[in-house]
Amino acid sequence: MNEKQTKRIQTVQFAPLSEGVKSPNRGKELNSIDDVNLQLIVELGKTNLKVRDILKIKPGVIIPVDKLAGxxxxxxxxxxxxxxxxxxxxxxKFAIRITDIVSKLEREERMND
Known part of the structure; x- marks a missing residue:
């Protein structure tokens, strides 16, 4: 490379982050997204089926899952x-009654399992 083609490389310098910055809208952040749709799923149970068993499914067929009644x-x-x-x-109509909220720590542990 000649002198005109030589590129100058520098390390980027960022200002330090301050930890005590308070937002004037603190607490209002969640209100700004309160109309966002989320997908909520209630899982009644799971099972594994072979393709031949799935092909036999008709109205009235009972498929056992891994949960017990209650x-x-x-x-x-x-x-x-x-x-x-x-x-x-x-x-x-079926509905659900929330009995326990999973803590953030429990959610993280479940994700790591």
Missing amino acids: EHVDVVINGSSVAEAEVVVVDE
Whole structure:
């Protein structure tokens, strides 16, 4: 390379981050997204089936899952378990009653399993 083509390389210098910065809108951040839709899934149970068994499924076929009647179910929001609940019937429709909120530490432990 000749002198005109030589590039100068420098290390980037950033100002230090200050830890005590307070936002004037602190606490209002969540209110700004309170109308965002999230996918909530209640998992009643799981099972593994072979393709031949899936092809035999017809109305009236009972598929056993790994949960027992009366067991708690997991409440999953965007792929992360956030609560436990029990299935209830309200006005002849299934619903859930939240029984326990999963702590942040528990969620992190479950993700690492």
